[in-house]
Amino acid sequence: MKKNFLYKILAVTLLGVFTFNTIPREFIHQFLEHHDTKDTTISHDITAFSAKHQHCAYLQIEPEPYEHVTAFYQVSVQHIIWNYASPFMPVVRYIPFRALSLRAPPVA
Numbered sequence: 358m359k360k361n362f363l364y365k366i367l368a369v370t371l372l373g374v375f376t377f378n379t380i381p382r383e384f385i386h387q388f389l390e391h392h393d394t395k396d397t398t399i400s401h402d403i404t405a406f407s408a409k410h411q412h413c414a415y416l417q418i419e420p421e422p423y424e425h426v427t428a429f430y431q432v433s434v435q436h437i438i439w440n441y442a443s444p445f446m447p448v449v450r451y452i453p454f455r456a457l458s459l460r461a462p463p464v465a
Contacts (some may be wrong), residue, residue, distance in 0.1 A: 377385075
């Protein structure tokens, strides 16, 4: 009973995470309360760049991009000499057919 209940909780949690990560951020943004950021007005005599504008901080939430990291580990090498015992091979002697007895083994 508990196991089934825990499976349901896990399934609902995974479904929520999957849904949250697949729905576009702009769609979720429409249904949440948010505060838009505003640019500060600075007067300049010449053309200038302002600070980066973010419409809403929620739209900037994204998983970090994957960066492939390669690492090389140098391992000290130790040579191993394997000494295997010679396999035992029994000698099979050849007995010609005419030297064999034609008598069958005794029957009980």
